[in-house]
Amino acid sequence: MSELKLKRCLKCNNLVEVINNSNSAIMCCKEVMQDVVPNQNLEIQEKHIPNYEKVGDKLIITVKHxxxxxxYIEWLMVKGKNITYKKHLLPHEEAIFEVPYEAGAYLYSYCNKHGLWQNEVK
Ligand SMILES: [Fe+2]
Incomplete structure (x- = not known):
């Protein structure tokens, strides 16, 4: 499984996903874009971490945010071995996402204030 790789421009706040990682610098606003690493702040983790439940052959992903x-949570993403699922959310929508179950898949939630959070399906 490959983890999500995001880069952010610290000047204009552009956010991009790296599909093919050559490790070359990616520029924006004449500066090198910075890696976005999942937030690990334990004080607010419970409200941001994507939780999951296996129901039959489905994976139900929820965030208590x-x-x-x-x-709000802007999007949820699931990166499996050969497939990626992404759901965009709007304020007042429920942060829930149902995808096919896959052990080892990476789960992501993205808060507009607290950034990226990651979990892994056991
Ligand atoms: Fe948040």
Whole structure:
């Protein structure tokens, strides 16, 4: 399984996904874009981490986060061995995502204020 690789421009806040990682620098606003690593702040982890439940051959992913106009989960992503699923969310929508079960898949949630969070399906 390959983990998600995101890069952010610290000047304009552009966020890009690296599909093919050659380790060359990616530039934006005349500066090197920085790696986005999953947040590990334990104080707010419970509200951001993508939780999952296996139901039959499905994986139900949920996040216990508020979905307010100015603070919400922007998207959920599942990266499996050969397939990636992504769901965009809007304020007041439920942060829930149902995908086929795959052991070892990486789960991601992205909060507009607290960034990227990661979990792994056991
Ligand atoms: Fe948040």
């Amino acid at each position: 508020v979905m307010e106009d100015d603070h």
